[in-house]
Amino acid sequence: MSVTGYCVLAVTILLASALQASIGFGIGMFAAPIVALVDPAMIPGTLIMVATLVTLMVVVREREAIDLHGTGWALLGRVPGTVAGALLLAFLPHRALAILLAGVVLGGVVLTSSGWIPAPRRRNVVLAGATSGLLGTATAIGGPPMALVWQRNSGPALRGTMSGFFLVGSLLSLVMLGLTGAVDGHTWWAFAVLVPAAVAGYLLSRALNRYLSPQRLRWLAIGVSAAGAVLLIARELLAM
Template sequence: MSLSLLPEFGPWMICAIAVFIGTLVQRLSGAGYGMLAAPMMALVAPEWLPGTIVLVGFFIGAGSMLNARDAVQWKDLPPGFAGRILGAGIAAYIAAAVVGTDLLSIIVGFIVLFAVALNLIGLNISITRKSLFIAGGIGGIMGTLTGIGAPPMAILYSNVETRRSAATQNAFYSFGSLTAIAALGIGGVLTLSQLAFAASLAPLVPLALWISRPLAIRFERGAIRPWALGMATISALILLSHSL
């Protein structure tokens, strides 16, 4: 693998730490990887967005889901998947206009803050085929542009038992990442350098998932999410202060 395809060591290490911590949070709560990793990468390695975040996100979502596949609410997946496909298609047109410009970092910053707000306002929305489709569609747009597609679905599952909630959200996240990869590829904004960077970060995913196994027994979602939201907010505000 050519080193010219990767960021310098300092930015690479910052992104690696963000991916590692984001993977832990994603495994334990079903959301959080994109909110943590996307703003950090936009700060230190913006040329590798959004493809790297989305590519690594697929492995995180799939690995996290497989670790708790017996808890997935399989009947909820089809309408959410359909919404994800629609959202990814819409986002592909937007991505062609903003990827590679300063506007993408601004979009990342504001989507992180929007995602944090969604997590904090505590909406109580019933899980129906319609709400799953809408949440999937919104998540598809957000996730394809920035890798932050979990918050809309996290709202629906906020009152579901922790393990079932995290497992089902990770199933949505892995499928959403896969559709986002396809959409970015079709839109012509998925590059070889993004693939190379994702490949260099991917080995951190199984390591973080392995470390998360004993933590999953100790931590409830409410114990770890406030810290993740706080870190995501700080990262987004720093990013916006550099971009605006």
Template sequence: MHWTPVLLLGLALFAGAFVQSSIGFGMAVVAAPFLVLFAPALMPGALLVTSFSLPVVQLLHGPRDVEWRSLSWALAARLLVMPLGVAAVALLSVRAISVVTGVLILLTVAASVSALGVRTTPVSSAVAGAIAGFSGTAASIGGPFFALVLQHERPTRLRATLSVFFLVGAAMAVAGLSVAGKFTTDQLVAGIAWIPFMALGYAAAAPARARLDHDRLRRAVLAFCVLASVSVIVRALVS
């Protein structure tokens, strides 16, 4: 494992943690394009390792106002579908995983900007959890679809519920990938190395959180994600 790109990719984790601590999700969506472009061998395991840490920090330092009923349905569905994500990592090439990641980011953006009147029900929670079972395992992107289901909840409840969803979901994904032999030592080491960058991103967002224009930040993040995902897909297809 070459440490220079790993440490430089820490900057992507810093930016992703800043975004997620501000709007509730985004760390994997922001960082994943950089990983698949510059260190595809570290996907998705390294990003899943880092995904453990930010939810823990958020739960320790923020309100633990969790919507347990919806969370239970989402996690149950995620567990059932997770083997499909493990199979994708085991069977697909690096190029195919890059395309899958790019497409999932585009779907995330489409879901985030849609005017769908999704409500928090057992069915919608289970559907979001099922999507995350595949996308969260194959590309470490599992939160935005459940965030869409929770969009009408209080901001504190949304962030707390998503934090538990990220934490348990990442544990499920790492366990599944480990059983399949697709979670490597390099991924573990890189994920641990990125934790300080994540912590700095979270700390940097704290004093600015109250002054941020969340709508403007959200639009900027989504626009970046579209450009990044398109570049990932084009590079994978022409390489």
């Protein structure tokens, strides 16, 4: 990895981690398209590791606001979704995975910006958990389904509940990726060198929570994610 490439990734992870720690989701939507452009081998393993670290810090900070009941039902759906995502990653070619990743981002952008709010009933929460497990394991973008079903929550409850779900779910994804051989030395090395950026992003979120509204951060994530996904699709199409 070149110095320029590392700087791009470090800044991306810093901003994505700040976003994740501020609104409870977004690290995949924000970072995955850019990371895929610089170093595709980091998708999804390294990005899931970074997300795990950030969500762990948020869970500790917002532990009193976590909805354990809702998290439990979401995790019930996450398990089969995680298995399906690991199998998809094992058999899908790189170019197809990159285009799928970009499509997931654009789909998440459309849904999260449309204002659609599904009722957080048990069935919807389980279904969202399964979809998040599949997408999160295959592409490191598992946030949109859970953000949709829990978007009526706000502040610490949203950040804490989302982070509690993603912490356990990300660990499950990493186990499945390890069993399918998708986690190797490069995955761990890339994670290690990006840890400082992730921690800095978490610390930045503490300041952002005081001065910037979650709504503004959400729209920033949507805009950058859409632009990154379009660039990723363009790169793959031009490479054909």
